[in-house]
Amino acid sequence: MNVTEQTVSQTDTQEPDRFTKAQLDWHPWLEPLEEGNLTEAHYEGLVDRARAKSPYFRLLARDPEILGARTRSDKDIFYNVAGGLPRRERELAATAVSRFNGCIYCASVHARFSERQGGSPAALAALLETGLLPHDTDLKWQLVEEIARRVSETPVGFSHVHIRMLRQAGFEDAEILDLINASSFFNWANRLMLSLGYPTFPSE
Amino acid sequence: MTTFFSFKADPPLDLIDYVVGIDADSWLDTLRRGREVLRDNAQKSAELLLNPLEDGEFLQTHRLAVAAFVAGLHGDTAIYRLYLDLLERSEQGKELSPVIKNLLRRGRTLGPYGAYPAGPLSVEDLNGSGFEVLDVNVDRSLARALEHAHFLTFHPRDASVQALERLKEAGWTDTGIVTLSQLISFLAFQIRIIHSLSVLRDVGPTAGDILSESPS
Numbered sequence: 139m140n141v142t143e144q145t146v147s148q149t150d151t152q153e154p155d156r157f158t159k160a161q162l163d164w165h166p167w168l169e170p171l172e173e174g175n176l177t178e179a180h181y182e183g184l185v186d187r188a189r190a191k192s193p194y195f196r197l198l199a200r201d202p203e204i205l206g207a208r209t210r211s212d213k214d215i216f217y218n219v220a221g222g223l224p225r226r227e228r229e230l231a232a233t234a235v236s237r238f239n240g241c242i243y244c245a246s247v248h249a250r251f252s253e254r255q256g257g258s259p260a261a262l263a264a265l266l267e268t269g270l271l272p273h274d275t276d277l278k279w280q281l282v283e284e285i286a287r288r289v290s291e292t293p294v295g296f297s298h299v300h301i302r303m304l305r306q307a308g309f310e311d312a313e314i315l316d317l318i319n320a321s322s323f324f325n326w327a328n329r330l331m332l333s334l335g336y337p338t339f340p341s342e
Numbered sequence: 343m344t345t346f347f348s349f350k351a352d353p354p355l356d357l358i359d360y361v362v363g364i365d366a367d368s369w370l371d372t373l374r375r376g377r378e379v380l381r382d383n384a385q386k387s388a389e390l391l392l393n394p395l396e397d398g399e400f401l402q403t404h405r406l407a408v409a410a411f412v413a414g415l416h417g418d419t420a421i422y423r424l425y426l427d428l429l430e431r432s433e434q435g436k437e438l439s440p441v442i443k444n445l446l447r448r449g450r451t452l453g454p455y456g457a458y459p460a461g462p463l464s465v466e467d468l469n470g471s472g473f474e475v476l477d478v479n480v481d482r483s484l485a486r487a488l489e490h491a492h493f494l495t496f497h498p499r500d501a502s503v504q505a506l507e508r509l510k511e512a513g514w515t516d517t518g519i520v521t522l523s524q525l526i527s528f529l530a531f532q533i534r535i536i537h538s539l540s541v542l543r544d545v546g547p548t549a550g551d552i553l554s555e556s557p558s
Contacts (some may be wrong), residue, residue: 155460167506198520201521208383210382214380240498240499241498289534292415292496301545311369314542318538322538325530326530329523329527333501
């Protein structure tokens with residue numbers, strides 16, 4: 139690549155070359171819908187009206203019905219606190235999957251979410267940097283991270299051994315299901331985020 | 343009782359329950375219904391993407407061909423058979439089924455792989471194969487869609503604007519690309535749910551669950 143060209147583009151909008159907890163921007167490679175042209179059908183798909191500010195959601199709003207089903211799935215997996223896995227662990231699974239698949243943007247968002255829900259900042263920072271949790275991390279966290287990774291392999295590497303390990307460590311079946319759901323869902327989310335645009339550090 | 347899956351079955355069939363073999367009121371049914379909104383929207387997503395009211399620019403037969411291909415790439419037999427069966431029973435799907443089977447013979451590999459932006463993550467770059475559909479009997483827009491499905495299934499971090507340009511050159515619009523991307527990405531989710539619930543089914547409930555429902 140031409141060195142001058144690279145320097146110029148980096149001073150403008152710099153693309154991250156490592157995983158980070160910093161807030162990032164995301165830029166679409168395809169044309170999002172314009173906010174002024176959104177109809178009720180689009181808002182129904184966006185679910186939260188505030189999401190109309192996001193170019194990512196305005197791009198997905200080109201097919202509003204599937205966006206709506208995706209968003210409602212997302213919210214039940216990560217925000218339904220009737221039983222199941224604590225939210226910081228669900229967000230840890232989202233971070234681990236994103237780290238494994240290579241979605242720098244998704245990993246940054248969900249590492250921050252896990253931290254906000256009480257997740258260990260040091261463990262999350264190590265996961266982002268190295269792809270693994272430190273050896274002295276809580277066993278439950280180690281299992282969540284490992285299972286998130288196994289679920290994300292193609293072919294899927296999740297097996298009966300993992301269920302036995304989880305149950306032995308004290309996970310209830312409702313928690314195991316949340317872990318499966320969160321890990322599987324990020325294989326959906328990562329692929330959209332990665333393939334429809336790219337992240338940068340905020341321009342200001 | 344139908345012996346095959348159909349989106350038009352009456353009463354309607356839940357695709358994931360059907361493939362995994364989850365009966366009403368079984369322990370897995372109870373477990374899944376603890377996340378009912380997800381259960382409903384996973385089914386709704388499958389219907390919207392694979393049995394749409396209107397095809398738009400993305401023919402239903404082509405959607406089913408992509409689904410059979412992606413399921414085959416994952417190597418999960420039950421869901422692969424279901425999509426192959428739906429493909430074969432769809433309009434013009436009979437001719438596409440052998441094409442998909444043939445592509446799968448050289449399409450399967452291990453994921454995820456791919457390259458990062460040059461920098462400290464470069465040591466984690468993993469080279470893997472690309473995938474081209476050269477069969478001249480495959481419609482050009484479907485051929486590019488299947489290539490995109492292979493890329494997004496195995497090495498999504500190799501994403502580039504060029505991959506989207508290739509789709510556009512084959513006639514895909516921005517909206518069509520969004521729907522195609524949703525389909526391939528949704529399948530990555532759905533196949534993992536099916537795989538993992540099948541593992542749970544095989545292992546069975548914990549001893550305590552047989553006597554009483556687990557507290558939440």
